[in-house]
Amino acid sequence: MLTRVNEHPRRAAVRHLVTTDGMTxxxxxxxxxxxxxxxxxxxxxxxxxxxxxxxxxxxxxxxxxxxxxxxxxxxxxxxxxxxxxxxxxxxxxxxxxxxxxxxxxxxxxxxxxxxxxxxxxxxxxxxxxxxxxxxxxxxxxxxxPTQALLDLYTISRELGRIDGLRIAVMGDLKYGRTVHSLLNLLRLFPGVRVTLLHLASLGLPEPLAHRLRADGLELTEASDVAAVLPEVDVVYQTRVQRERLERPEELEGAGRFRIGPEELALLPAHARILHPLPRVDELDAAIDEDPRAAYFRQAENxxxxxxxxxxxxxxxxxx
Amino acid sequence: MLTRVNEHPRRAAVRHLVTTDGMTxxxxxxxxxxxxxxxxxxxxxxxxxxxxxxxxxxxxxxxxxxxxxxxxxxxxxxxxxxxxxxxxxxxxxxxxxxxxxxxxxxxxxxxxxxxxxxxxxxxxxxxxxxxxxxxxxxxxxxxxPTQALLDLYTISRELGRIDGLRIAVMGDLKYGRTVHSLLNLLRLFPGVRVTLLHLASLGLPEPLAHRLRADGLELTEASDVAAVLPEVDVVYQTRVQRERLERPEELEGAGRFRIGPEELALLPAHARILHPLPRVDELDAAIDEDPRAAYFRQAENxxxxxxxxxxxxxxxxxx
Amino acid sequence: MLTRVNEHPRRAAVRHLVTTDGMTxxxxxxxxxxxxxxxxxxxxxxxxxxxxxxxxxxxxxxxxxxxxxxxxxxxxxxxxxxxxxxxxxxxxxxxxxxxxxxxxxxxxxxxxxxxxxxxxxxxxxxxxxxxxxxxxxxxxxxxxPTQALLDLYTISRELGRIDGLRIAVMGDLKYGRTVHSLLNLLRLFPGVRVTLLHLASLGLPEPLAHRLRADGLELTEASDVAAVLPEVDVVYQTRVQRERLERPEELEGAGRFRIGPEELALLPAHARILHPLPRVDELDAAIDEDPRAAYFRQAENxxxxxxxxxxxxxxxxxx
Missing domain, CATH: 3.40.50.1370 (Aspartate/ornithine carbamoyltransferase)
Incomplete structure (x- = not known):
């Protein structure tokens, strides 16, 4: 009944969870x-x-x-x-x-x-x-990978399904490991459409983007947050991994990708905001009590x- | 049967222990x-x-x-x-x-x-x-607050009561948080008389002293350790919180407030010495085995x- | 049935394990x-x-x-x-x-x-x-001492006995505390012959060597690793405790005491290599899968x- 996840090459009985690659x-x-x-x-x-x-x-x-x-x-x-x-x-x-x-x-x-x-x-x-x-x-x-699994658990629990959802992924897509694993698993769910919102310097690593598209995941680049938000079911916001940046200039303009009360107002009533946490300033605490703010429930999940x-x-x- | 300690303002069912304020x-x-x-x-x-x-x-x-x-x-x-x-x-x-x-x-x-x-x-x-x-x-x-509770447990266990005791509190009364919580609870016990012994720069914060007196706790300032010791039931000694001092000069004369064999000789036979520990040099290890030295039993309590x-x-x- | 190990001088009921001295x-x-x-x-x-x-x-x-x-x-x-x-x-x-x-x-x-x-x-x-x-x-x-006990457990488990074995002890015998405790216990087993291989600056502390010999342990100094290896049942290799060295020059020539495939080839088929781990470069990972490399089993022991x-x-x- 159990599928083998990341099976050990030599010891068939030992199963690991080290990558989302190969997961079904x-x-x-x-x-x-x-x-x-x-x-x-x-x-x-x-x-x-x-x-x-x-x-x-x-x-x-x-x-x-x-x-x-x-x-x-x-x-x-x-x-x-x-x-x-x-x-x-x-x-x-x-x-x-x-x-x-x-x-x-x-x-x-x-x-x-x-x-x-x-x-x-x-x-x-x-x-x-x-x-x-x-x-x-x-x-x-x-x-x-465990973060990606809990993200999908949260999406499934909050919205009742994963298939066919429209998902905006925002923030640091270059160094953000949670994004890498999440997209790699979203690939497995038919009809999912992903919009990427990020600073020019913090886009998805090209080999990963290429592979995801080759596997059939619909990935669209966008830059206007206000235009994207009304169209999505899920916003997956992330923190800029400052500790991994090579040059501070990579951060210029990051303010465009913050979510606060104004952005929340653009979001459909059924949509959900996720964030792997910790956050810094990309997610305004003023929206924490809105039912669409799902990140504390996500942490509990x-x-x-x-x-x-x-x-x-x-x-x-x-x- | 359970009294609410530091009850949460919004969630009545969650009780905290964050302050001695409001405790009965x-x-x-x-x-x-x-x-x-x-x-x-x-x-x-x-x-x-x-x-x-x-x-x-x-x-x-x-x-x-x-x-x-x-x-x-x-x-x-x-x-x-x-x-x-x-x-x-x-x-x-x-x-x-x-x-x-x-x-x-x-x-x-x-x-x-x-x-x-x-x-x-x-x-x-x-x-x-x-x-x-x-x-x-x-x-x-x-x-x-948990230190203050264990201090009172120790006093009660060693002397059979708290009401009416004469207690000398020594050392760093300015930054010593254990003293603040202890005095705030001693306020609840009728007849307790407290003598404060400290360097001029390390006295009790004035608002706290004022509040304690307003609530009926008898607080007396003293400077002659030898004159106070024969008159007390409990000596509560504390360490100078060097890490919180603003200027090293605040420490001048601290030697006057050490307790060693000479000071012990002045203490009544039934009296007890408490200390929240860790100690530095304000409590001489030479008195550790005297039955009046209650600080290791206090730690166990x-x-x-x-x-x-x-x-x-x-x-x-x-x- | 229980022998008292490192009995407390005043409290007969409390037994400690702080030294191999006095163990039988x-x-x-x-x-x-x-x-x-x-x-x-x-x-x-x-x-x-x-x-x-x-x-x-x-x-x-x-x-x-x-x-x-x-x-x-x-x-x-x-x-x-x-x-x-x-x-x-x-x-x-x-x-x-x-x-x-x-x-x-x-x-x-x-x-x-x-x-x-x-x-x-x-x-x-x-x-x-x-x-x-x-x-x-x-x-x-x-x-x-607990390392020495697990070393002896490993020797006993791998070779079926401790008495009478020929054991080469290599590396840092000056600061290597595991060696000090191990030799102090080997002293208790009749017929054990120990060969010491080390840099001039990293020999056994003289008082310890003297005491071990006085107690009947056969200790021989050697410098030619290749001559020693074919004659032993156990090689106990150790890491140089770089963090305890007084002068970096003490390390010159340490390469002579490394064990790799060439040295392994000189070792009898029944012999075993032990190491308390962690290792740095004194034990080549290329020999890890040889059955004579007992150090991972030793860690498990x-x-x-x-x-x-x-x-x-x-x-x-x-x-």
């Missing part, structure tokens, strides 16, 4: 279904899903929210957690140790490893070496999606 | 009684108080002892813990995220949030936004008081 | 036996060994692998964990607090304390003051040995 529409729907199922279980039943399992969280790029989301998910399923809040500073990385060794060794202690790293290529290496499932919790400017991912990768036989 | 004598006695009750329960019974709850600890000012005290308390009650040991460094605070967002989001994962922050005004904001109980674990130069607070805020219906 | 052959064999026993228990049985205990991990020198090894071991035995990933930065150490106070206070919250510290003499002080067992998880250039240590020190009456 059925994979996505299965995760969404499982997240919704777990959400409905009472606390006591949840705790019987992964009793006694140990989940390791290795964060080479610190992120309190994402780490706490994974750790809460694991604990609510009855698993235990060991973690490194700031692995780059607080570990033998300083002594020159290869990451490869870390994954082999921690894989001997833990039943799964959740990794965030500043270097996109780390994840494939981790999956190659680890004897236990690797879950990508954000890889530099690369991918962030993250808890259930991460439960689903852990449960799926670790607890298969217990379902 | 009955609140304090209830917490003390519950701490003593939990202390007597066997390990197995304790673990059934908060099974499966997730407590988040967000420390924006790192503090190993206080964090471990809260985390141990939560775990002994059967709850689980997710935490940020150094939230300011290891989180999106660096990316410019508003704290307000953090509380809303972490409140979606966890059943309560224990917060330490360098900015006193953070706590009210957290309580306003969080969907789950916020517990103030120290707020800049402002308040530290902190474990039970924090159990009581978590149990009271989270487990009300399970009592 | 029977202690070592008991730990090895218990590790192997725990390894064979199903997950559910393991979790009933230390239910509800709280283990504190205080790392004043951060080390993700060692900390996660201890924490995983504790969790798998059913205990809970509170920890400080970077205690030196994230604690009142910054406020000038004495370590002595930390051990007394954390000992009031937790049932055992696992400590790593840069200062070798800390451990004896901790054991003197703590009301609960202290476990040394690495003390500066001093000792690392660490999990079971740390379970045995926690179980022995904390759960004595539950066996």
């Amino acid at each position: 529409r059925e994979d996505v729907l299965r995760f969404i279904h499982l997240a919704e199922h777990l959400r409905g279980l009472p606390r006591e039943r949840l705790r019987q899903r992964l009793p006694g399992r140990v989940i390791a969280t290795l964060f080479y790029e610190p992120s309190t929210r994402t780490r706490l989301s994974f750790e809460s998910a694991a604990l609510k399923l009855g698993a235990n957690v060991v973690g490194a809040e700031n692995a780059i500073e607080n570990s033998s990385a300083k002594k020159g140790e290869a990451l490869a060794d870390v994954f082999r060794i921690v894989g001997a202690y833990a039943d799964a490893i959740v990794v965030r790293h500043h270097e996109p290529y780390t994840m494939a290496e981790a999956a190659r070496l680890s004897p236990v499932p690797i879950i990508n919790a954000g890889a530099g400017w690369g991918e962030h 993250g808890l259930y999606m991460r439960m689903a991912i852990l449960d799926d990768l670790l607890g298969g036989d217990a379902v | 004598r009955e609140d304090v006695l209830r917490f003390i009684h519950l701490a003593e009750h939990l202390r007597g329960l066997p390990r197995e019974r304790l673990r059934q108080r908060l099974p499966g709850r997730v407590i988040a600890t967000l420390f924006y000012e790192p503090s190993t002892r206080t964090r471990l005290s809260f985390e141990s308390a939560a775990l002994k009650l059967g709850a689980n813990v997710v935490g940020a040991e150094n939230a300011i460094e290891n989180s999106s605070a660096k990316k410019g995220e508003a704290l307000a967002d953090v509380f809303r989001i972490v409140g979606a994962y966890a059943d309560a949030i224990v917060v330490r922050h360098h900015e006193p005004y953070t706590m009210a904001e957290a309580a306003r936004l969080s969907p789950v109980p916020i517990i103030n674990a120290g707020a800049g130069w402002g308040e530290h 902190g474990l039970y008081m924090r159990m009581a607070i978590l149990d009271d805020l989270l487990g009300g219906d399970a009592v | 052959r029977e202690d070592v064999l008991r730990f090895i036996h218990l590790a192997e026993h725990l390894r064979g228990l199903p997950r559910e049985r393991l979790r009933q060994r230390l239910p509800g205990r709280v283990i504190a991990t205080l790392f004043y020198e951060p080390s993700t692998r060692t900390r996660l090894s201890f924490e995983s071991a504790a969790l798998k035995l059913g205990a809970n964990v509170v920890g400080a990933e970077n205690a030196i930065e994230n604690s009142s150490a910054k406020k000038g607090e004495a370590l002595a106070d930390v051990f007394r206070i954390v000992g009031a919250y937790a049932d055992a304390i696992v400590v790593r510290h840069h200062e070798p003499y800390t451990m004896a002080e901790a054991a003197r003051l703590s009301p609960v067992p202290i476990i040394n998880a690495g003390a500066g250039w001093g000792e690392h 660490g999990l079971y040995m740390r379970m045995a240590i926690l179980d022995d020190l904390l759960g004595g009456d539950a066996v």
Whole structure:
């Protein structure tokens, strides 16, 4: 019944979640279904899903929210957690140790490893070496597959479907890893039409745009936010990844892509605004209480999606 | 049966512990009684108080002892813990995220949030936004209500009562948040007489002193430690908060307020010395083994008081 | 049945593991036996060994692998964990607090304390003051007794015995605390012959070498790696502790002590290569898949040995 997600090349029994590449529409729907199922279980039943399992969280790029989301998910399923809040500073990385060794060794202690790293290529290496499932919790400017899954869970929950939706994706499409993973999965849903809104310097990496179009995703570039907003079902807003910019000039004109009360007024009543958070100033707090502002519900959905991912990768036989 | 502590203005069901303002004598006695009750329960019974709850600890000012005290308390009650040991460094605070967002989001994962922050005004904001109980674990130069509760638990346990005691409060009364919260609660106990001993530059903030006196707390200023010690039941010694001083000159003459064997000799046999710890040099280790030195027992009492607070805020219906 | 390991001078009931001094052959064999026993228990049985205990991990020198090894071991035995990933930065150490106070206070919250510290003499002080067992998880250039126990467990498991083996110990014998503890325990096994291979500047501290020889351990100095390798049963390779070197010149010629495919070719088929990890360049990854490369199995054995240590020190009456 379980589809293999990011299967290990040599060890058929170990499944990872390190990239959205190779995932199917059925994979996505299965995760969404499982997240919704777990959400409905009472606390006591949840705790019987992964009793006694140990989940390791290795964060080479610190992120309190994402780490706490994974750790809460694991604990609510009855698993235990060991973690490194700031692995780059607080570990033998300083002594020159290869990451490869870390994954082999921690894989001997833990039943799964959740990794965030500043270097996109780390994840494939981790999956190659680890004897236990690797879950990508954000890889530099690369991918962030669990975020994309929770984004789709949110869209599906808020609007009842994903197929055929019109989605504006705004902000930093160059370094925004959540956008990369989200578009790569939207590709699997027929009829989805995506409008890209971004500064000239922060567009989608060309190879990715090319691949998405080749796979049939309708991608349109636009520059006039006010013209796009009345036509969409979903606005996916993102933060400029200032820490990854090469030159500050890349940011000039970013104010055009902010969403505040004026932009909200242009949005259809049924539409939803998503944001992976954290935000800086691209999303005005003045709109937080509008029912179309879905980003805090989206964050909460993250808890259930991460439960689903852990449960799926670790607890298969217990379902 | 449960009094509402720091009730949320909009959500009546969510109770916080962010300030000693508004607390009643009955609140304090209830917490003390519950701490003593939990202390007597066997390990197995304790673990059934908060099974499966997730407590988040967000420390924006790192503090190993206080964090471990809260985390141990939560775990002994059967709850689980997710935490940020150094939230300011290891989180999106660096990316410019508003704290307000953090509380809303972490409140979606966890059943309560224990917060330490360098900015006193953070706590009210957290309580306003969080969907789950916020517990103030120290707020800049402002308040530290759980410390004040464990201080009163210690006084009550060591001396059998709080009403009518003579208490000398020494050290840094300006930046010492534990003193602010303690005096604010001592106000609720009839007949308590407080003597303040401090450097000229480190006195109680005037608005607080004024308010305490208006509420009927007897506050006397003194400068001769040797004259005060023979007359008191409790000495509450504190560390100078060097990290909050504006000018090093504020420290001149601090030596006068140290307690060592000579000062101990002046203290009545039944009296007790408390200190919130950590100490630097204001409390000589040479007196540690004297039965009047109550500060290590006070630290241990902190474990039970924090159990009581978590149990009271989270487990009300399970009592 | 239980031998007292590093018994507390004043509190007979509290046992610590802070040094290999005073340990007996029977202690070592008991730990090895218990590790192997725990390894064979199903997950559910393991979790009933230390239910509800709280283990504190205080790392004043951060080390993700060692900390996660201890924490995983504790969790798998059913205990809970509170920890400080970077205690030196994230604690009142910054406020000038004495370590002595930390051990007394954390000992009031937790049932055992696992400590790593840069200062070798800390451990004896901790054991003197703590009301609960202290476990040394690495003390500066001093000792690392749990590593030595897992090393011996690995040797015993890989080769079927310890008595009478020929063991080459290579690398940094001056600052390498794992070597100090390992040799101190090898002393207890009859017929063991040790060959030391190291840079002139990185030899065994003379007082230790003298004591080991006085106790009957056969220690030989050598300089030609190629001549030694064909004659040994075990190669114990170590990393140069660059962070503890006084002068970079101490490192000249270190290349002579690397192990790669050429050196491996000289090693008998039954021999084993151990390394406490992390490694830098003294162990070529090209040999990782050879069955004689035992270091990843050694890391995994660490999990079971740390379970045995926690179980022995904390759960004595539950066996």
